[in-house]
Amino acid sequence: MSEKKLAEAFKLIDEAHAQDPKKIQVDGKEQPYELHYSQKMSHYLEQRNPCAPDTLRLAIRAQHFRRWEIPRDSYAMNKVGYHAWRSYLKKRQADMASQICLDCGYSQDDATRVAQLVRKEDLKKDEETQTLEDVACLVFLDDQFEEFEKQHDEEKIVKILQKTWEKMSEKGHELALELPMSDRCKDLVGKALVVARG
Known part of the structure; x- marks a missing residue:
């Protein structure tokens, strides 16, 4: 039953991602950017925590849910505007992901948990929220x-x-540190880590 609910929720999330007007080339084929992004998120979750519960899998997949509908320039193009934009997006995405969970037969508790994860609540204290942050990075x-x-x-x-x-x-x-990178990117990461490690 859980697998059926998860598959249906993924289907609804991916159908929404497929509407993203921004397109990129992936292996020679055009693909909506947010569909590509969400699949990458799921890919890295499998590496970070292959035993993740449905709630985390759903939050990972819906991390940028319909993000393109609220463009960055709809808020002031400064630091305050950026943070206001991000805060609104997190709440909006969490609310919509939560509703998809309910529509697919998940409990209110599960839907609430997905919303908490999408909002990245208790980062550094909540292991699953930290996993989501790791995956995004x-x-x-x-x-x-x-x-x-x-x-x-x-x-x-x-x-x-x-x-x-x-x-x-x-x-x-x-x-x-296991990611394949160009020599230039490896050099930049190396410089950042020298400073980060003091």
Whole structure:
């Protein structure tokens, strides 16, 4: 029964992700970006915690649920605006993911738990929330970092890498160091870790 509910919830989440107008090329084929992102999240969850409960699997899959519908520039383009945008997104995504759980037959407690995880409540104290954060950081390093580093100067990139590292657990660090990276990206990570480790 649990497998059936999980499959139905994944189907609804992925159908929504497939509506993302932003497209990328993956192995020579065009794919909606958020569908690609969510599948990457699930992939790294399998490495971080292959025995994860449904609630964590669902929160991981719905992490960016319909995010494109609230563009960054709909808020002030400054630090205050960025944090307000992120806070609203987390609440909105949590509410919608929770409703999908209920629609697929999960209990109110399960739906509430998924919402808590999507909002990243009790980070550093809650192991499952920390797992979600590790997975998000791994996807950034694997899937977005190489392009991201081309758009910013080295000092800013190193600081971002340091902040990313601080968010992760020791297990997350181990997995991050196993990621395939270009020589340039490896060099930047190395510089960030020298500073992070003091």
